[in-house]
Amino acid sequence: MNIIKSIRNRIFQLLALYIPGSTSIRVWLHRKRGVQIGEDVFISTAVIIETEYPEKVSIGKNVTLGIRSTIIAHFNDQVSSGITVNIEDDVYIGPGVIILPNVIIGKGSVISAGSVVKTSIPPKSMVAGNPAKIVAICEKPLA
Template sequence: MKKILFLMLYYFVGRHLPSSQSPYSFGAKKLRYFLCKGLFKETGKNVNIEHGAFFGKGSDITIGDNSGLGIDCRVSGPLKIGKNVMMGPEVMIYTSNHRIDDLDKPIIMQGETPKELVEIEDDVWIGARAIILPGIKIGKGAVVAAGAIVTKDVPKFAVVGGNPAKIIKFRK
């Protein structure tokens, strides 16, 4: 019952409060943090859930200290976000997809693939409007460029960008 109340408060009130960067936020960041602490599987310290973030029920999301979900992002679980992870606006993280294997059935009738864990390790920066597909692991210290579509695992300290995302360089 408590979870349902927290979900309703988040989606009807907290999600619509101003961004934490707004001079008119009046404690919006603290309220969203409080609500998500009651919804997420694990929530670290100083977590920032921004205005408009959508995460379904949130029950299979883990987020570490000093990390956040960006403005108007859309994520689903199972999702594990490490410590000190920055996420730009409108990032999308998917953990399942549509089935397309039965040619005798319309795609809309085939359902979804099983959910796959997306794991984002510590000290990662995900740029605005990046898309991360199911089952991806983003290594420690990596940078995902704005607008990148991540279809393969990203190694530690790699900078990736493009569609599909490719390694541009490694941080030194």
Template sequence: MAKFILRRVFNRVFHAIARVAPGSTTLRPTLHRWRGAQIGRGVFIGDDVYIDNEYPECVEIQEGAQISLRTSIIAHTRGSGRVIIEKNAFVGPHCVLVCGAGKTLRIAAGAVVGAGSVITRSVPPGLFVSPDPPKPIARAQVPLPVAKSMAEFWAGLIPLSRPLPSPPPAPESERPPA
């Protein structure tokens, strides 16, 4: 019992350090590995990223993945599940990834999760999802972590549907005077 409590304290101390420490590709991933998270080579973990305190061993972040600042990765709700962020996937800032008991949430290889998304279901390979609610908007031909520039990434996006029509004109009462 004491070892279990000591392990939980150890996890929280190293987690608190990892959230504010420098070294997004060096020290932070190392601290999370010490906590039990499975983290591949070349992973980027931004400032203040929360990786499950109770079950860090249920989180896997594969080679080349990028997790932006203030993202929360929660591998349990009423029991542990598993969160896997595959190779070269990108999770934008302020995202929440939540997995239920006995389930696996997978952000597949090359997928991009837009800022502010709440993800409760797996995201297929190369898909770009955005919030309100998260929805597929394009297929990424060039994964964001390996693109040489944002222009290269954007040029490689293939829209999944036609753009939304233009909004209707503003009512007369809202138009500026001529």
């Protein structure tokens, strides 16, 4: 990553942490950083989305990211090609959730507050804990 792009990326990330505009300005800033974001996405205060390789994160439509959530798409220099964190449509991510690399969160899933997601989550699942485990499968999307 070149130095100018890296600095711009960090500035946009810092602005997105606390600037008002959870459905507009924050979403726009993260899109400019390279995060793929669908429509009707809510990004709460103090959300960190992959600081070094934002293009490795994909967020579907109608997704809520709770306060102080963190999405990590790589560890150290181990960067794989393509998307490494994929959050599908209609997902609710509660406050303080940590999502680790190489995870797909299925459509209509709910991630409970404080959960640590280390493995992929099937669609319409409710998960909780560290590590996150399925606590319910729902017939309809919960978000």
